[in-house]
Amino acid sequence: MRSLRSVLALVLGAAIAISCAAQATNSVGVPAKTTDDAQALKSLAALHPIDTHVHVFKTDTAFQEMLEGLNLKLLNILVMDDTHPYRKALQRQVDDALALVKASRGHVALCTTFDPYKFDGPSFTADAIQQIDRDFAAGAVAVKIWKNIGMEIKDRNGKFIFADDAKFEPIYKDIEVHGKTLLSHQAEPDVAWGPPDSSDPSWSYYQENPQWYVGDKPGFPTKQTILEARDHILADNPQLRMVGVHLGSMERDLDNISRHLDKYPNFAIDMAARMDYLMLTPPEKVRAFLIKYQDRVLYGTDLDLLADANVTETLQEWRSTYARDWKFLATDETFSFEGKPVHGLNLPKAVLDKLYRGNAIRWIPGL
Ligand SMILES: [Zn+2]
Numbered sequence: 001m002r003s004l005r006s007v008l009a010l011v012l013g014a015a016i017a018i019s020c021a022a023q024a025t026n027s028v029g030v031p032a033k034t035t036d037d038a039q040a041l042k043s044l045a046a047l048h049p050i051d052t053h054v055h056v057f058k059t060d061t062a063f064q065e066m067l068e069g070l071n072l073k074l075l076n077i078l079v080m081d082d083t084h085p086y087r088k089a090l091q092r093q094v095d096d097a098l099a100l101v102k103a104s105r106g107h108v109a110l111c112t113t114f115d116p117y118k119f120d121g122p123s124f125t126a127d128a129i130q131q132i133d134r135d136f137a138a139g140a141v142a143v144k145i146w147k148n149i150g151m152e153i154k155d156r157n158g159k160f161i162f163a164d165d166a167k168f169e170p171i172y173k174d175i176e177v178h179g180k181t182l183l184s185h186q187a188e189p190d191v192a193w194g195p196p197d198s199s200d201p202s203w204s205y206y207q208e209n210p211q212w213y214v215g216d217k218p219g220f221p222t223k224q225t226i227l228e229a230r231d232h233i234l235a236d237n238p239q240l241r242m243v244g245v246h247l248g249s250m251e252r253d254l255d256n257i258s259r260h261l262d263k264y265p266n267f268a269i270d271m272a273a274r275m276d277y278l279m280l281t282p283p284e285k286v287r288a289f290l291i292k293y294q295d296r297v298l299y300g301t302d303l304d305l306l307a308d309a310n311v312t313e314t315l316q317e318w319r320s321t322y323a324r325d326w327k328f329l330a331t332d333e334t335f336s337f338e339g340k341p342v343h344g345l346n347l348p349k350a351v352l353d354k355l356y357r358g359n360a361i362r363w364i365p366g367l
Contacts, residue, residue, distance in 0.1 A: 035331055037323035044326045045070045047353060050360040050367055051322075053077060053183075053245055053272035053300025057086070057096065057307045059103045066315055067107040070322070075300075075360070075367060076100065077111040077183065079146050083211065086307065090115050090131070098138055109367055110135070111142040111183055114171065116149050120156045125167050129174045141366035142181040142243075143171075150186055150226035151212065160221050162229035164236070172233060176240040181364045183270075184233070184242055187226040187249040188212055189277075201276040223249070234264040241363055243298060245270045251277040254289045261296050268363045271355075272300035275325055276337070283343040290329075294351045298359045301325070329355065 035043075052075045056063075067074070076097055081087035090113070097110050112135040114128035121127070132143055149163050163186055175182050191200040194215055206213035214220040227249060234242055248269045250256045260267055271278065278286050290297060303318050305311070327335055332346035347355070360367050 034333055034335070035327055037320060040323040040326040040331075041070060041319060043330065044322055044356070045072070047071075047356045049073070049299065049322075049356040051075070051301050051303070052243070052298045052360045052364060052367070053270050053302050055079070055302070055304040056100060056108065058305050058309065058311075059100050060305070060311050062311050062315060063305060064104065064107070066318065067104065072107065073367065074104075074108045075111050075142065075364065076108050077142075077144050078113045079144060080113055080115050080117060081146075081148065082117050088117075094135060094138075101139060110138075110140045111144050112136075112140040113144045113146070116145070116153055116161070119153060119161055119165075119167065125170050128171050132171070132174065133178070136178050136180060139366075140180070142183050142364050143175050144183040144185065144245075146185050147188060147212070150221060150229060151188070151214070162221075162226065164229040164232035168233075169236070172237050172240055176237055179365060181241045181243060182233070183245055184230055185245045185249070186230040187223045188214075189246075189249070189251050189274075190223065191215075193220075193223050201280070231260070231264070234267050238264075238266055241266055241268070243268050243270055243363055245272055245300065246302075247271060247274045247277065254281065254285060258289065258293070261293055268296045268298060268359065270298040270300035273302035275301075275328065279328060279337055279342045280340075283345055287345045287347065290345065290347060290355070291351055294354050295359060295362075297355055298363060299325075299356045 048071045050073045054074045054076055056074065056076050066072070078090070078093050078097060079087055080090060087093065094110075094112060097112075101108050101110050112132055114132055118124050118127065132140070145163055145168075149161060149168075151160070153161050155161050163184065172182060189200070189202040191197050191202050192206060192213055192215065196215070197203055230244070230248075233240070242264075244250075244260075244267060248257055248260060248267070250260070251274045257269060261269075301318075301321055303321060305314050324335075324337065327333055327344055328342060329345055329347055330352055331344040333344045334341050335344070336342070
């Protein structure tokens with residue numbers, strides 16, 4: 001039972017809190033309250049959020065507990081990468097990912113892929129279709145194409161292959177016929193084609209992954225060429241749903257994203273790994289964009305859990321990313337991100353519901 005003193009302390013504390021809150025909003029017009037990470041995550045969990053862009057390579061109890069605690073569902077995306085010892089073979093990735101889905105008690109879904117490095121093989125298209133159909137039957141809800149198409153893989157004549165190649169077209173048709181969704185990561189941020197720029201949020205990535213920096217590689221396809229190939233898929237397959245991940249690789253140009261969304265009703269974007277570009281854009285512009293296109297933007301992070309990861313540290317990174325994104329999208333607070341002040345967008349609840357859940361379900365049925 002509570003003592004009289006503790007009741008008095010509670011009453012007094014509440015009175016002080018009320019008067020402080022009143023004072024904070026009355027005097028300077030800027031709310032003095034700040035949301036700590038635990039509060040942010042609690043508010044996020046109430047929406048039953050879906051992160052439509054992660055890469056998880058490990059089944060782990062603490063990770064599963066985090067998913068359950070946050071009411072969080074993930075779309076786990078496979079990628080073929082011939083420079084990576086694990087990612088260069090597909091079937092083991094699929095098997096591991098399906099085991100993770102099964103162990104997740106409904107918290108993880110699979111976005112499969114096909115092997116574009118086999119492009120020049122005689123039965124490439126048929127083999128790719130057979131394999132994604134098998135993955136659909138096992139529960140996969142989407143298919144990913146990656147930046148290696150347009151930026152890495154060459155045909156037998158030594159020419160870069162592009163996403164609108166005739167060999168890919170039957171694969172897109174197959175995805176459409178099955179009512180699944182194509183996730184497209186085509187090209188890279190502008191800085192990959194430009195001069196070195198340490199102020200760009202992606203610059204450190206190219207220092208660590210110089211194979212994807214093409215500003216010093218003459219004769220390389222332009223970003224425009226690669227994205228136009230992506231756009232041809234949209235135009236040629238109006239019934240195919242496509243999510244252009246990473247803001248559709250138009251991270252510095254919300255007007256260009258708007259033009260694409262207006263032109264292609266079958267196109268949506270995710271925010272994965274590009275939230276920092278949105279944080280650098282004037283907040284009133286980002287807010288107006290997200291309200292206008294509230295049915296076309298999916299929340300995603302590009303967070304990963306690698307097989308050899310330190311799970312405790314990785315989970316801390318996941319939590320702080322979710323908390324930071326929540327403060328940016330959902331609150332009107334000003335907080336510091338990488339030394340710069342960021343103003344929260346304070347989006348309406350109905351818009352947050354769509355970004356964090358509703359759009360994922362509509363654009364990627366099966367989630
Ligand atoms: Zn990714």
